[in-house]
Amino acid sequence: MIAVTPSSEAPMPAFLDFTAIEIATTSFLREAVIGFRDYARQSLRNVYPAVANLEPAVAEELDFFVRARGDAIWSCELGPGDAVISAWLVGELDPAQRSTFDAALEAGVITAPELAARFADQRIGPTAWNNRLSALATKGLLVERKQGKTKSFSPLLEIA
Known part of the structure; x- marks a missing residue:
């Protein structure tokens, strides 16, 4: 993901689209989602990762993981052309x-x-x-x- 994420002069969301992903382990979510988010926020100053189109089982696993860390991440439902239909926080502040x-x-x-x-x-x-x-x-x-x-x-x- 890091290699294919372009830098940007203007702030932009980077949607990690989970369409049709029915299950994801905590270790995957830790390394791929939170690891990428943390890398992007430290190294790609205008890239803001968010998860999209989470299946209920994946959303539950991610919520459990980020709550245990006292963390949160944006989640959203995307429509055609990556239009955000609805958005909410996963986790807890x-x-x-x-x-x-x-x-x-x-x-x-x-x-x-x-x-x-x-x-x-x-x-x-x-x-x-x-x-x-x-x-x-x-x-x-x-x-x-x-x-x-x-x-x-x-x-x-x-x-x-």
Whole structure:
């Protein structure tokens, strides 16, 4: 997968399409899906892997594995031309990451200073918000873009 994944100047999803794959072992999912996601997020800065068209048994196995790691990955149903029909997270985020993800999802595009201002009553500074947003981008859940000195973050996919 690494050899055939092109680099990109603009952020783009890389769909790992599981159409007609009825079973996948945890070791396969660990190495092929999560391993590729982690490699892509570290080495291919604008490539954001997501799984697509998972059969129920594969979705269950992946969910069990990523939950045990305290991790999550985008999953979606693709239609013709790789159009995303519906999207959701597989796995689980810790409460701080979940609230940050939900705020980014609600806003569409968000920055750490905006989150600090929006949730001023929580007394969480922009640096802490930036760390949370960056962690979600490392997981491939949010797309990170630079705007001058500030980074903005937006969900890779939209939850249907």
